[in-house]
Each structure stands twice: as structure tokens, then as C-alpha cells.
Amino acid sequence: MNSLFGRLYNLLKAQEKDVLEDYLTEIVADIFDDPQLLADFLTHFTDEQWDELSQVEVTTQKTYAKLSGHATDSRPDLVISLRKGQQPCLVFFENKIDSGEGHEQLKRYADHLQLHEQDGVNTTLFYVTKRHDPKKRDEVIQTGSRTKFRQLRWYEFYKWLSKHPNPYGHKILSYMEEMQLNETRKFLPQDVYALQHMGRLQSMMDASLDGAVDETMTKYFGKAIGWSNRNVQMRDLDRYIKTNDQGNGIWVACGYYFTDDDYPLVSVMMEVNPNAKNRSDIVTAMKWMDENQEDWVGTGLHDPTKWSMISCDVSLLHFLGEDDHILAIQKHFIGKMAELHQLAQQFPQLEWKI
Numbered sequence: 622m623n624s625l626f627g628r629l630y631n632l633l634k635a636q637e638k639d640v641l642e643d644y645l646t647e648i649v650a651d652i653f654d655d656p657q658l659l660a661d662f663l664t665h666f667t668d669e670q671w672d673e674l675s676q677v678e679v680t681t682q683k684t685y686a687k688l689s690g691h692a693t694d695s696r697p698d699l700v701i702s703l704r705k706g707q708q709p710c711l712v713f714f715e716n717k718i719d720s721g722e723g724h725e726q727l728k729r730y731a732d733h734l735q736l737h738e739q740d741g742v743n744t745t746l747f748y749v750t751k752r753h754d755p756k757k758r759d760e761v762i763q764t765g766s767r768t769k770f771r772q773l774r775w776y777e778f779y780k781w782l783s784k785h786p787n788p789y790g791h792k793i794l795s796y797m798e799e800m801q802l803n804e805t806r807k808f809l810p811q812d813v814y815a816l817q818h819m820g821r822l823q824s825m826m827d828a829s830l831d832g833a834v835d836e837t838m839t840k841y842f843g844k845a846i847g848w849s850n851r852n853v854q855m856r857d858l859d860r861y862i863k864t865n866d867q868g869n870g871i872w873v874a875c876g877y878y879f880t881d882d883d884y885p886l887v888s889v890m891m892e893v894n895p896n897a898k899n900r901s902d903i904v905t906a907m908k909w910m911d912e913n914q915e916d917w918v919g920t921g922l923h924d925p926t927k928w929s930m931i932s933c934d935v936s937l938l939h940f941l942g943e944d945d946h947i948l949a950i951q952k953h954f955i956g957k958m959a960e961l962h963q964l965a966q967q968f969p970q971l972e973w974k975i
């Protein structure tokens with residue numbers, strides 16, 4: 622059975638919004654209510670000793686009104702205010718898992734901290750990421766500011782927490798393992814096997830997306846783009862897909878999505894930008910597909926501020942009983958792209974290129 626947090630997240634992710642980063646922040650926040658654990662964390666990940674902590678207040682998703690020169694308000698994932706002896710302190714956290722930094726996000730947080738610094742507050746900004754995303758301090762913190770900037774990876778947080786066993790922390794560690802945020806940094810036998818066969822596996826995925834599949838995408842939607850970055854996709858986005866941009870806010874894609882399940886998803890999808898000119902017409906067509914085609918599932922169809930999508934996702938396991946796996950997967954891709962093409966015929970207001 623999955624961990625408690627994993628089961629709770631499975632309930633939440635059925636909602637319209639991807640809440641993973643906010644969800645993990647809420648889980649972790651409770652740890653820092655313990656002054657001793659907070660002191661150990663801050664001492665471990667900064668270059669100073671933290672003791673005699675008092676008046677600890679932990680807040681998540683607190684909004685700070687935009688400052689002059691800022692494009693938006695700021696909302697750090699986690700804010701901790703406290704006193705170290707007689708010294709008031711303020712700590713901001715920005716946590717990332719699969720996404721990257723927003724537009725000048727860290728710089729905006731640092732500007733807010735600098736205002737508190739001018740009032741005599743000891744300030745620190747943490748940037749916690751799953752993947753390596755180095756930031757230079759002078760790109761984040763203004764010259765002359767004493768705000769400390771610290772980067773760490775989630776696997777480092779995992780290693781630190783594992784040295785402080787308690788029932789609640791153990792549940793967090795189990796959940797982080799499920800999410801592969803622990804990064805054991807040791808090659809397991811199955812990892813070595815996968816490395817040895819990586820070229821063959823990639824060739825098979827390429828074969829299933831080339832030939833008749835590539836010709837079908839070109840015929841129905843236009844030439845695929847971004848195929849040369851598929852290795853970057855796999856590293857940063859846990860996917861291996863071929864896409865087409867219709868130029869009117871609509872994207873069509875087919876390929877593989879890697880999830881926490883044992884087998885990847887073999888998927889065909891259509892997505893629309895929240896700023897698309899005729900978004901309401903596009904979403905109307907998507908809702909029809911979601912309601913009338915049982916293989917298709919809609920996501921974000923009721924939130925005009927988010928990307929909306931319909932997709933047909935089938936586990937790779939479904940194809941393993943076939944004599945020719947690649948041919949079976951190609952038939953799936955071609956059949957589902959044909960259904961999207963039929964949708965375009967049924968809703969000409971979508972104004973697809975082809």
C-alpha cells in the first residue's frame with residue numbers, strides 16, 4: 622500500500638490543478654513547528670549556529686503585495702518568523718519539484734526580505750529543488766544586502782530528516798521515497814541493467830513514434846516540432862513525446878509519460894493555452910470529447926486560467942501481450958490521432974491548420 626501522504630495526494634490530483642509542490646510544502650511545514658528540529662535544520666544548512674529559538678511561527682502560501690518594479694505579488698511557499706535569542710529572524714522557502722523558477726521569483730522574494738533586513742531582521746532565502754538548478758547569489762540578492770541565500774536539493778533534506786526519526790518524519794520519508802526525492806545516489810542492479818540497454822529502449826520508442834505515426838501527425842495536424850529535444854524532455858519533464866503546435870493555442874502530442882506507476886503511459890493528447898483567442902470554443906470541443914468518448918479524459922476544463930487538456934492514456938502493460946509491441950503502439954497512436962482529427966471536422970470553429 623502507498624504511504625498515507627501518497628494516498629491523500631492521489632485524491633487531490635484528481636482535481637483541476639496540479640498541487641504537488643504546494644502539497645509537499647504543507648506536509649513539511651509541520652516539522653518546523655518543533656524549535657529543536659528547526660534549529661538543527663538551519664544550523665545544518667547555513668554557516669551559523671542557531672540556538673535559543675523562540676516565538677516560532679510557520680506560515681504557508683503567504684502573499685506579499687508587489688513592490689515597485691515587480692510585475693506581480695510574491696507568495697513564498699513557506700515563511701518562518703522566529704527569534705534567535707533577542708534577534709528577530711525571517712526565513713523564506715521556495716520549493717520546486719518538476720517546475721522551474723518563475724519570472725524573477727527568487728529576486729522578488731529577496732527584495733521583500735531586504736526590506737525586513739533594513740528593520741534589523743536576520744533574513745534567509747532557501748531554494749529547494751529536485752533537480753540541479755544552480756543560481757548565483759548576485760543574480761538573486763541585491764548588492765549590499767546581508768540576506769543569506771541557500772540552495773539545497775530534496776535528497777539533502779531527505780538525508781537530514783532521516784537522522785531525526787519520529788513517527789511523523791518517518792511518514793514524510795516514506796512519501797519522499799515514493800516520489801523519488803530521496804535520490805539514494807547509488808546505482809541499483811536494475812539501474813545498471815537499464816543503462817546497459819538504454820540505447821535499445823530509446824530506439825524502440827523512436828521506432829514507435831516514427832514512420833506511419835509521424836506521417837499521420839503530419840497529415841492531420843502538420844509537421845512535428847521539438848523532436849530533437851526529446852532527451853531533455855525525459856530528463857526534465859518525465860516524458861518522451863512528439864508534438865505539433867497549431868499556432869492558435871492548440872498543441873497535439875503523442876508519446877510516453879513516465880509516472881510513479883510500474884509502467885509508463887502511452888498517450889495521445891490535445892492541450893490549449895489559457896490565452897488562446899478562441900479558447901472557449903476549443904474547451905467546448907474538449908468537453909464533448911470528455912463526455913462522449915470513453916477513452917478520453919479531460920483535465921482543467923473548468924478553469925480558464927490554466928492549460929486545459931484531453932488525453933487518452935494507456936499503460937504500456939496493455940501492449941505487452943501483442944506479438945509486435947511497436948506495431949500495436951503505433952496503431953494506438955494513429956487511431957487516437959484520427960479521433961482528434963474527427964473532432965476537428967466536427968468542430969470547425971477550432972480553426973486547425975489542417
